Structures are given as structure tokens and as C-alpha cells.
Amino acid sequence: MASPSPDVRSWRTSFLTLRDETLNPPPPSSLLTLLQNVILSHPSASLIAAAAQLPSHEITSDLVLLAGLASATLECPDAAAASLQICHLIHDVTCSIRLEINSSSWTIILNFFEKLTKQLLCEADAVNFAKVRTARVDVISEILEIIRHIYRGYGPKSSLSDNTELVGIVLCLISCLHTELLTIHQSNFSLSPATDIRVVYSTSKSLWEMQTIAYVLTGEALSKLGSSISANLWHCVLEGLRKAMDFLASKNLIIEDYVMSRFYATLLHCLHMILLDPKGSLSGHVAGFVSTLQMFFTYGLSSRSFLVPTTIGSVNKENGTSNHKSRFVESSKNEHGRYKPPHLRKKETLMQVPKSLSSSDSELSKNGFTSSDSDQSDGDGFAKFEDPFRSSKARIAAINCVQAICHADPKSLTSLWTILLPETDVLQPRRYPATLMTCLLFDPISKIRIAAASTLAAMLDRHALFFLQVAEYKGSIKCGSFTTLSSSLGHILMQLHRGILYLIQHQPHSGLSTPLFKVLSFLISATPYARMPEELLPSVIVSLRAWMMEDLANKHIGLLGIALSCLEAALSRSPSSVNVLKVLEEDISKDCAHRQQGSSLPHILLQLTERGRHSSVKLEALQVLKALIHNYPSLVTRVWECISSVVYSLLQTRSTDEFSPEICSASWRGESGKSPGSNIEKCTMAGVKVLDECLRAASGFKGTELTDGLEECGSLDIQILSDFRRRIRVSSAPSYDLNGLEAFKCSMEGHLSGSNLWSEVIMKHLPLALSHSSSMVRAASLTCFAGLTLPVFSSFTKENQEFVISLSISAARNDQVSLVRSAACRAIGVIAFFPQVVSCSSVLNEFIRAAEFNSHDPTTSVRITASWALANICDSLRQKATTSHSECSSTLKLDPESISVLVESALRLTKDGDKIKSNAVRALGNLSRFIQFSDHSSPKNLTSNCINLCDSDSDWLERMVQAFVSCVTTGNVKVQWNVCHALGNLFMNDTMKLKNMSWTSAVYSILLLLLRDSTNFKIRIHAAVALSVPGSRLDYGNSFADVVQSLVHVLETLNSDQTSTPSGFKYKGSLEKQVTLTSLHVLGFASSEDDQALKDFLIKKASFLEDWFKLLSASLMEVANQPSSSKETSSVDQEDIYIPHALKKTKLLAAAKSLSNIYTSSKRQGLAQRFVKYVDNLAEDS
Template sequence: MAINCIGNACAGAAGTKLQPFFQDLYACLLGNVCAVDRTTQGTIMVASTTLDFADTAVRKVASSTLRSLQFLLAQDKSLVTNPLCDIIEIIYTFIFLHVNVQSYGVGQPLNLTPNRRNRLSQPSTNTASIVANRPLQMSWRTPLHKSSSLVTSSESELSDSASLTELSPRRQRDNAKIRINALLCLSAIANTAPKALYPHWQKFMPDTFSIFLDNNAFNGELPPLLKSDNQPYSLFTILLYDPMVTVRTAVCNTLVSILDGSKQYLSIAQESDKNKSSFTSLSENLGSIVRDVHQGLIYGLAKEQSKQVLTLMMHIATVLVENCSYERLSKSHLPSIYYAVADHWKEQNLHGPILKVIASVFSIYQDNLKELIQTDVIEQIILKAVSNQNEDEEAQVEVWRTCSTLTRCYFKDTMPMLWQKLIETTSNLPISAASLKFMESYASAIHESGEFTQQNVSWWQTVIENYLQKAATNEDAPSVRAAACDCFASMSRDIFETFHYRYQRLAVTLIFSLASDTDANVRAAACRALGVFVLFPSLREDPLFFSDMLKAILLQKDDKTILVRVRASWAIANLCDALVLESDTNAEFNLREYMSTTEWIQVLEVSTNGSLDNEKLRSNAVRAIGSLLRITPKEYYQNTRIMSLVKNAMQGLEKNIEAGSLKIRWNACHATSNMLLNPHFPIGFIPKEGGVYPWTHTLYQSLIHSLLNCKNFKVRINACLALTTPKQQDQYGDKLTLIVKSILEAWDVCQKNTEYKEIKYKQQLEQQIKHSLKCIQGWLPVQFKDKVSQILLDTCDS
């Protein structure tokens, strides 16, 4: 009871309050199942070999201790590397305690799930009476601390008498509880300290499972009972042969914890010819483990009968595929996984998990998967799932996600054939967030492929009329309305420009109607779609569209939802960029035709506030400031109120040039360069009045700071570009000498940098410095002329 109290106290968020006592509690708990021993690692605690597991009380103490340990390990990852003991070795001992031919090869507990395939035969009456009359003995084949590589099934056959005691249902239930709690401990370590567990993967998933299969599998099937073959046990031994559903469930959850998030570790796995060399590298070792995990799953999926465990196995398969890099692995793994899960398609309640696995398999491009798409996946899986009216909600969502994956990763092998077959199967596709996501994937694939055909235009017209129009007016499902906006945002410029005016107006009207939606996600999606549309040439030239878009976007400036403000900020930045494009291509461009002075002020205020808001807004906010001030006419800068707004905007720019993420700083430097392309922008000396504009010193100083102190070359390149963007000497004020000195200092620093990994960007910075010096060569102070001439002369010579 006291042990359980410790575990309960450490569980959940309340456990963090006990942080100062974790070490003591840890030692206390280990004392129940461990003994002090001198090992090669020094004097540490190891799993005790004197515990009498024939005693029910001992089994209960061990189970409760492991349960409490998993709560502790979940709270404090430092315990995993605590020198007090090798906790992973201790957990290994209890996971594989009584895993042997006697336990898994003689009989099964009385409460087994009846639908378990290859059901183990019940002990005969004679055997049962023998068990009842014999005294309880410890089933102790090997010492608890024995190395994993030496634990074999042959050793576990040394005691027939001990195996008979293990037929006791109560004994098996207690052993199962110990194993489950030990697995929970391993799962806790995998979640809290995965890097500490990586070196020990081979203990729990040895690369000898393929040998086990060679020795035991016949015609692609494993025997119903575990047989001895002198191979070390693994988690798959338990998954394949443990008669308890709860244990197999715990193994599945543990494997998910181990594999999830291991992409960086698994990325080095490589399968190669073992006869190639006597030396086995880490990547080849890991490749062997990955191969055996795939094989274990495939055989497990074929052998398992419990729907609960099958669902979890499919989850393991999904996580495994998502975390493996298959470039250096066998090409047979993914098709084998596909066939293993597809064999269960007749069981309708497994359709959701099956489709998840299929989607993950086909998210990876392999030539040998292409032939499966038409013959198997589309005909046997997707079309049947779409046409089945009795599919549960999960399967309905996953079938469209699978379609999206195929469209995204196998576009040329899938489209438009998949779309045509779907329409033939069901004349009108259901309108749901998942089906619209599939349409979005199709639209994005069309855009990325660069294929501009009348067939694609017709497809878009059909989608707008039959699906997006209904989805945008669906009052019951905000997710459907948001998905409709995402579809519109995937439209390419060429498609839109080819549309008849009717379709263009319909698309724009639907998006505007959703920009003021009651749901925040819909508003955010509508802002994103407007941000895409404003860059289309026909809309870019339309002052009415600009006016309507401004009104719609400015309504979101104070939205409480950060996502809406982020998307609105992005849309405003794109709007300002569109104005720059229009001013560059139209000689008669007049800003007032697109926005009034009041709207100009609102845009600058919103962008300035955004530059000081959440980090997610800042990169777009500074981009908007730069583009807006670039196209601002001279007379605006003669307005006192506008100049005070410009001062605030400069403070926002300066802050983001000097600090923030690299993306923010890069955008801030680029925005400054963009802004300074306006010959009328007020910076440097004030004409007629004398003196300098108040932000001249601070703005140039911020750029100099980034040029000399920022570690990122891209930021430094843009800072250097901005420093010499002004085309008039007066725009530098009294800072020209400081600017030239700083650029030359940046050149010297650049010459001293010899790191090979930075050579590409170093060369780009050198080119930018030379270009900047050329831009101001005519205004150089005397003391710098010789050095600048030498730098530029070297450029000519090279």
C-alpha cells in the first residue's frame, strides 16, 4: 500500500512538487527489487536474484514497485542516468522475467480472449492435477542480471518442474502485471529520455529476429507456440507469443513510444550485404534492427486476432514508416507492410487504422509502390471505402487523407485517373473537411506541376460550382468553410486568369463572405486566400478589389486569435507587395486610386503595431512597412501626422533589425532596403531646414549592428544591401563615413572567416560588399579611397 501511495503521489502534475524528494524515493523503491552488487560499472544496485517469485506477496511488491517507478521516471529524466543503478538493465530483467518456452509453449491462462488465433491448448486434467499437488517453485532459468545476449530459450528449458507451476492462472496474471509495469517503465524512459535509450535498442529489439524466423517460420507463418532456437528474446517475442492481451497491448504502446520521434536516429540506418565486410558499422547494425522490426510487425499482423492489439500494431506500423528513412533500406519493406495491413480489409472496424498505415506508406516515393496504386490501393481500398455508406467517421476521414497523400506524392501516377474513378463511383463526392483537403492537394499538385491545361481549368470550374460554393455556405461546419478557403488559396495564377469573369467573381465573392465569419479558423483561412489572390495580375490592377480587401483585412487587426492576426498580417504584406509590382509595371500608377490617405494611415499603424506584436506577426509586418513606404508619394511625407507615424514605424523596423529570429531580422533588413528605394523617403539631411531626420542615426546604426554582429550571413548580406540602397549622398546625412568604415570592417572579418561550411554565403557577402562599395564609390571619404580601390581592383583582376 505504501509503495502504491508513492506512485500515486508522483503521478501527474502533482508529482513535480515532490522534485526535491525524487532521488530518495527512487532509491527507496529500488530497494524493494534490487540488491547492491559490485560490477564492472562499480558498486551499483542490480535486480535481486534472491526474490522468491513463488510468493504472491513478492510478486505484488515487484509489480507495485515497477508501477511507482514508471511515474517517477516520467517526471524526472535525470533518474535514467543516475549512477545508483543501470535502470534500463533492471527494467529489461523484469520485462523478460519468465519469458521462456515453458511459459509461452505449454498452456495459457484461463481468461484468455477467445478469438486469439493459434489458441494455445488448455492443460489436460492430469496436468492440472499435477500442478495443483506440486509445491510452488521459482521459475528461475537465468540470474536476473544476466546479459540480454545470453538469455536464450534453451536455458529456459532446464526446469520442467518450474514450468508446471507457471500454469497457475493467478501466477500468470501476476507475472503479466509485472511485465506490464516494467514495459510502462520502458515507455516512460522512451518518452522522457529517448537519447539515453537509443544505445540500448538492441537489448529490446535485437537484430536476430530474422534468424528466429528462419528457424521457426513455415510457409510465411509462425508456429502457434514458442519453440526453442537459442536466440535472445525481444519485445516481438512477447508481442507474438504472450497469451495475455493486456501484455501485448503494453508491448505495442511501448514500441510506439520507442519509435515515435526517432527519425533523426533512424535516418542513419542502412541495410547492406553482410558478406561484404567483417566490420559492422552503427548504421548497418541499426539497419538490421529496422529490418527485424518490419518483419516482426508483418508476422505479428498475420498472427494476431485481437482487434485491440491489431489496431495498436497498425499504429506501430504508421509510426515506424513515418520515422524511417527508406533511401538506404530494402525496397521490399513498404510493399510488405502494405500487404500485411491490407489482408485485414475484410474487418470493417479496422478500416481507419489500415488507411492510416497506407497513407504513411504512400507518403514515401518508391518505384515499386507505383504498380500497387492502380491495381490494389485505388480499386480494392479507396473506391470501396468511398462507396461504403457504413464506414465510421475515422475511416471516412482517413480515406480522403490517403487520396491526398497519393495526389501529393504520386501525382502523375494517380491523377486525373483517381478523380475520374471517384466521380464514377459516386457522382457527387461528399462535402467534408477531409474531402476538400483532398481537392486542395489536387489543386496544389496542379500548381506545382506547372501543367496548365484546359482539363485543369475545367476541373477547377467543376470544383467551384459543385463543391466550394456549397462548402462556403455550409453554416453547420466551420471546418468545411475553412477547408473551402484553403482550396481557393491553392489556385494558381494561370488558372484564375483563364477563368471566365463569372468564375473569378464567384471565387472572390465567396472568400469575402468568409472573411467576416464567426469562426476564427475560417477568418484566418479567408485572409490567407485573399493574400494569395491579391497577387493575381487581374486583381492587382483592380482598385475596387483592393478597397474591398483592405476593409475585410483591417477588420481583423485587433482579433483576439493570434492565428487570425498572423494571416491578416501576411495578407496586408502581400497587398503592399502587389502595389509595388503594380507601380513598377504601370507608369501612371497613383496610390490614391487604390487606397485613401485614411486607409494608408490604417495600414501603416496596423503594420507598426504588428512589428511590436507576437513574433509570428513581425516578419510580415516589417515587410508591409517596407513595401508601403516604398510607394508612398512625396507629398505624404510633408504631412506632420504622417511623419509621426513614420517615426513609430522606424522604431519598429530598428527593433526587428537588431533582435528577433533570423527570419524576422532578414525581413526587417530587406524591408529597409525596399523602403530606401523610394527617392522621396525622408532620411539623412533635411532639405532647406538643415539638420537630419530623427531616425537617420538609429536606423543606420541598427543596420551596422546587424552587418558586424549577426552570425547569420543572410542577415548580414541584406543589412549591407540596405546600407547602400539610397541613391543620393544627402540621404546618408553625416553617417557616410561610419557606414563606409563598417562595410570595410565587415570585409576584413569576412576575409578572416575560413570555415568551409560557410563558404557559399561568405562569397555572397563578399560580392554584396563589393557591389555596395561601387554604389557609393563617388562619395567616398578620402581616407578610404585607397583601400576601396584595392578591393574593387582585385575584383576586376579575378
């Protein structure tokens, strides 16, 4: 074995001596002397030569010992030179030898560098460290290179704590470099403010290279920390990045060369990683980040011809159309040259790089930071659009940072939309101010355009749906004029539409088409088209139609599906657009005029449902057709024949008929694992739903047929001002918003066409659909029955009526699939309202048993529709029992057991979930309205105008009340207001004497509690309605005083009440009116014979009551003095005005008389006189 060299022996002797002398730690000054005499006294060359011959683990152990001892000496005044020598030694060794680092040695080395950085470079005073300051940049460079070399080998094995330590020391080094840069800039610009920024940059180039290395290390450490990064460290990194970004913005340091391009890319990459998983608030940083990030949107493109501000074609500024294709489009079409692998692209590009750039590149490559061309996709034609500085990396990193901010803090970003998005001239290429649309339209790298599209989609998603509802367009922006936020947003939306639609029409890059359509989908959903130019929504539909018409047969399946989704969103926008309807009608008329089908949108959609089309495309096309018919029902007669044929063909198609191997091999949206059968079943179901939509449109279905015109005359005066009379838009009803008169005519005159369509469907389609092997198709077919209207059903032949009824009952009782039974129950719930059914006891009994059968189903969705059907049946019976028309009450002989089934089922279902409980309470409320009870809760003979029912169980009433009380405490909001409504129905039962019931006090207490304390205005309205039902003072029993006092307190606090949800605010006016009417009703029963406590309360509140009466009297006088508007006002409007006026006047007069009498008996003559005056004035007006 060869003997070690003298250098090795000297190394080992020195470090052995050092270990022996430091077994007992000496003072720092002695330790410094020891290091200088034992280690640093040797020539550096001999130490490096010895290290090359020693084992790696021995070198590592010795250097770690040296670093640890050097850390202890840094507090000595004269330790600078020795520390720098040790740092230089470690640097030289690590550059030639790979150290075997573990966690403890990593910590020791980083601790030494951290102390060295903070004390020698940051906190040193000029007297002691004047010589050291001149070499501070060299020290930072050596420390960074040491860390980089060590981390290259140790990084994959490093722990979270190791990476946390690394980020900490690197942040300290970056701070020192930033100080050096700031010093250089201040010294240069203080001498000559006009100094060229490039001159300053040339003197600080090495500092930017070192910062690049530092940010690369930071990025690698952050990637390993991931979501485990501590909040404190996250804030430190964020503050450091904000400091660097602000420095760039303040000095306008956007320099296009290789070094700076690398620096920008690494800096922005670190920022992106920090923004992806925020550990704190970003609101204070968003504005600063965005303003700097915007500077990079066109970085590296300043000399590109496609950013010269020239006009793109001949653009029509109103509609965004162009007669000529843009220079960008022409160039992008030509950019797809011969394919060149990335390594060949890189070689060719480097051949064109200037000499100085190549040297800089090689320097960074030497340090281990090489670049790939992954940011340029293979179709970008990189040979044509050279990117020698790799500037595209900085651009895409800046866009990704904006997207990360959008996900992390969308609310803060919305205030900066005017910076990121254009308000004018989106199709005009510009470099400043650059926007995301500039990147999307004009960047030569498709990957960057895709990133810009993804960022736009993120901005338009979620929060923007609410934020953009204030947007409006008021014409072009005048230069220099003040623009409101709503107007700015309106112009932004216009420019987004113009740019996106232009790209969809002219973009040849298929990879960009998918994100473009995604952006368009979000844009359609977020835009308030009612506040925008009326031609905007039609232009979207026309553009999508034009895109689909162009080479329709060869369209990519996935793109076609996404385009159809956008089209569905556009046609589904509410309210419906008159201009869209005109476009659709004109297209259909042109087809008819030329006797050809294919150019209009409906016929394009029908083409996409033909045999041989991919099932996913078929499904999307059918859904678009459904949206078209739903929002534009007047078109149904013009496309019915084709739709009927398509759906009939789908119903006749077997699962295997449609699918050739070629079609099956094409997958879309992850459907490759699905069987062909399931796809064709979905298409058939969608076809039946289109059929359903057509039937509803032709029948004039509005969804309010179940209750329109069926209000009880006895309760009308109580509910006239309540929420019950609000017109509710039913989502399943077609939209008739375009023209009220036409909609009215459609609903009144369309019954004949509706009947004809229904007859065709019953004969042709439903027999196939209801016997289909797919449960989805059978369920959709039964749902059609839920769209029936009374006029259409009445026009059916007896055979067709029996067909509908029998199939609904059969499906509800016999089908094995819960989905089908649920649809059958919904159909039963609708049909049960028709007089032909209510008048036939056998059919009604079958309906009751079918619904009751399904109320036991283990599937919740089935129990929900079954309970809904039961509640509707009870509602229909209530209307039948309480109507004053003899023809509606003389033909029904209901099975006595059926009423018992209804009651017991409803009582049982009140213990189910909230949705079922709500329907059960409604059913009990309707039953309690007409079931006849004696004073002792036993049956009694019925009046002549009521249905002859069975004897009721003696405990029904008590169990109903217990169920109501239980549901108030356990149910949700809907259950609670249904309980209030049910109690109102119960109070209307004339055969039940409220004054004799033991539970009345508890029920009144519940109603008062809901009226006072509920945050939901609808609940309070229903509670007030129920409290106004009792017709006499005795019906309130011992609770009368509590009712009066609670109502007065509610009146006093109405203006200060706050609803828990913004959507409830619209009910506040109805609540005020209903509480007013209820209070007048109850005060009308007050008398001088009431308890003294109540009279004292009314005297105490006399001032408030007087002001209240004065206000009510004034409002009545104002209504009475208004000129008659009967000619201009519809009958519904007259009812809403004049019936409340007469009703309020009557109630006000009665209440004034009662209070006058109370104040007179209490010897309050002044108060009594004023209320007598109110009575006289009201009597005179009568």
C-alpha cells in the same frame, strides 16, 4: 466480574514496576538489568498467555514501552541476548494480537528494529556476538514478520513520514539478507567452483522468501509515498535495487520456481515504481538495469515448445512474407477455449503444482502474499498455457521497467537498442538473446504482448524521431564484421517492420491490434525511408491495404480508423517514393483492366466514404485520400471522377441523412458525446479539402507563383547572393519530387486539365459548398481559391473570374463566422497578385477594404490573414509600380483613399502581435518602395513608369521609420528580418534623398547592430542586403565610416560566428557571400577625401584586406578557368554562377581602386602597389 488470571496479574505487576523504575531514566546497564529481572525473568509462555487475555490498547502500550527501553540498552556490550528475547516476545504477541498502533508508537518500534539490525546483525564483532550470528536469519525473519503484521493494520492510516521510516528499516534488512546470500555463494563456490547453482539455491531458499516479503513491504510503502518520496530516499532505494539486480546478473540467478518467481516479480515491481517518477539521473544505471531486465523477457518459457528455435514457415528474408503461418500463430488461434473464471483457473493450476511447490506457495499464502491471475487475460486460455510459477508476472514487470526507463531517460536507452531489439531473423523464435520483439511475437500471454507493444511505441516516440534519422540499410550483416551504429539501426528498423507487419496480418487477438497499429504509426514516422530499401515503404502500404481488404465490411470501427491513420502517415512521408507510385498505379490499372473497383487502394478508400459508413471512418479515409493526392499528384486524373462524385454526395447530404440509430450507437475515439451533425460536417469539410488538393495538383500549384519571375531588375544585383532566391517548399503545395522533368511538364502542360477541373467545381461543387450551413465547409471551400495559379485563373472565363472574386469579397465582408472570413482573406491575398485584379482598380479597392475591415476583427487568426492579404496587396502594387514594362503601369487608376487606407492600417497593425506585426512591416516596406516623397516628405510628381497615386500625408515617412525602429526592438525574429527587408525597399525609393533625412544615422545603426550581434543568420543576411542598397557615398551620410568598419569586423569574425539553432547553419554560406558583396559595394565608395580616422582604420586592417582580396581574386580566377558547362547546366544554375561572378568582379575592381587610392594618398606605396596590381589583373581578365 471474574478476577484476572495469575499470568495477567504477573504481566501487569511487571510492567507497572518497569514504569515506576524508569520514571527517572537509569543508565543503560542498570536499565538492562532491570529488564532482565522484571520482564525477561518470566517464562515466555506465561507472557504470551497473559497477552492473549489483556486489552489490545494495554498490550500495545506495554510493548511500545518495552521496545523503547530496549533501544536504550543496545549500546551495552551484553545486551544481545536480552534484545533478542524482547524481539521474540514482540513477534509472538503480534502474531496473535492486533496492536493499536499510532504514529509515535510506530516510530519507537521501528527505531528499536533499526538499531537491532544495524548493531546486532551488521556491526557486531565476532567475539561478543558469536552466538548471536548463528541466529541472525531468524531475527531478520521475526522483524520482517512483526513489521508485516503491524503494517497490515496500520498501513492504511500511516503517514508519509511513517512510510519513509518503513522503507529505511526494510532497506537495512534487505542489505543484511544480501550479505547473507553473498556469504553463502562465496563459501560454496570457493570449495567447488563447479557447484550447481540450484544446490546453492536450496540452502538459501528461505532468504529469498524473506527478501520477497521485504520487497512487498517496500512496494506498498512506495505506492503510498508516490511522488512525495524524497530525493535522498529515492537514491537509497535505487542503489539497493541496482545492487540486487547486479547480483542476479553476476550469479546468473534466473531460477524457475515459485519462490524465485515471486521474488523477481516483487523486485521488479519496486524497480518499476522507482523508475516511474525519477528524482535524479538514471544515466549511470540504465545499462546495468537493461542488461538484467533482458534476462526476464523469456523467464518461465524455457520448456515451451513455441520457443524451440525452428523456422516459422517459409520466410522470404527480403520482404518478410511467409507462405505458411507460424506455429505461434496456429497455437494462438487455438488458445481461445471455453471461458474459465480466474478462481477456477487457479484451482486447476494448483492441482498440477508439485508437492514441494505447493508447500512453498502455502507458506507465502500464510504470510499474506496470495496471487491472482490478473496478469492473464480472459482470452489467453490459461488452462492450455499453464503458468504454475506465475512467471508471467516477472516477464511483464521487466517489460514495464524498460518502458519506464524509456520515459524517464530515452537518450540513455537509445545506446542499448541493439540489446533490446533484433537486427536479424525477427520471425525466428529464440530464447537467447531475447528481445522485445521476442515477447511481442512469441509470448503466450496477450497482456505481456500488449506491454511489449506499448514499450516499443514508447521507444519509437519523440526522441527516436531524431535519433533514427542516421539509420541506413546496406544489405545483410556479415557474421563477425564490424557494424556501424547507423547500419545496426537500419537493420533494427527492417526487422521491426517485418515483425509488426507480420503480426498485423496474422494476429487474431483484437486487443493486441490497437497497440500494434500504434507501434506501426510511430515506426512509419521515425523511419528514414530514403536510406532504407526502396521496397520497404511500399510493403507497408501493401500490407495495410491487404489487412483492410480482408473482410472489410466487418472490420472493427476503431481498428479501421487506426489503420487508416497509419496509412495516412505512410502516404505522407516525404520525399515521395517512386516505388509507392508504381504500386498505386499498378493497382489502379488492374482495376481498370478488370472493369471493377475495389482492389486498388484509392478505390478501397472511396468505398469507406460511401453512405452508411461510420463518420469517423469516413473522415480518416478522406484524410488518407488527401495525403495520397498531395504526395502523388499524378494520380489525380485517374481518381478525379470518383472523388468528384463522393464530394458532391457529401455536399448534398443533410446532417441527419447519414445516421441510423445503429451507426450512432457506435462510438470511436471518445466521440460518443458528439452530435451526428458535427461528424457529418467534418466529413464534408474533409471532402472539400480533398477536392482542394486535387485542384492544386491538376493546376500545378507549387506555392511560389506569387513571387516567381517578379524580381525587380534594379535590386537583382543586390539580392542575387542573399536568401531571397532560396527555393522554399510550401507545405500546402503538392509534391513534385519524384521526377523533375515530369513535374516540370505537369506544371506547364497541366493547366488545361486544371482549368477543366476548376470549371466543373465552380459549376457543380462550390455553389453547394459556399452556401453550406457549416462554417467549416464554407471556410474549406474558400481555401480552394488560395490554390489558384495564374495560368489557370487566366484561362477562366470572365464569368468564372468574377465568381471567384465576388465570392471572396462577399465572404470577407458579410460572413458572420471568423473562420470563414479568415479563409476569404487568404484567398484575397493570393488573387491580389493576378494581373487581371491589379489592373482593375475597382476590384483592388474592394480587396483593400475587405482586408482592412477584417484587420479590426477581435479574433487573432482573422487579423493574421487580413494583415497577410494587405501585405500581399502592397507587394502586388510595388511590383506594378516598379516594373519597366509599360503595359503593366498604364491601366491602373487606384482610388487615392485606398493608399491611405493601406498605410494607416499597416501602421496600426505594427502595434499588434508578432505574426500580425510581421505582415504589417512587410506591407509598409512595399509601400515605402513606390510612394513618392519630396525632400521634405511631401508628395512630388511621379515618373512616367509609375502608378499615379494620391498625395501622401506629410508625416507618413517619419511614422514608417518610427514603426520600423519600434518593431526591431519589440518584434521576434521574423519581424526583425522583415524590418531589414523593408528598410532595403525604403532605401530604393529614388525620390527620397537619404542624405537629407535626419533618421538615417539611427536606421544604419540598427542595421549594423543586427548584422553584428544577431544570432539569426537570416536577419544578418537581410541587414547586409539593406546596407548594400544605397547607391552613392552621400547616401550613407555621417554613418559611412561606421558602416565600413562594422562590415570589416564582421568579415573578420565570420568563421567564428555560431548560430543559435542548428537549422540556421545552412544560411551561413549565404551570409558570407552577402557580407562579401555588401563590403565590396561599400568599399567601392571609399576615397582619399574620407575622414582620417577611417583611413587609419583601413591602413590598420590592410593585412586582412589584402588576404581577403587575394582569396576573392583566386576564387574568381577559379570560376573563370572552369570549363563551360552550359550544355549540362540549366538556365537557373547558369544564372546562379555567372551573374554573381560578373557582379563580384565589378565590385571587387571598384573596391580595389578605392583602397589603392587611399593607400597612395596616405603614402603607403607598398600597399598601394599591391592593390594596383589587383586592379590590373582584374582589368586584364575583363
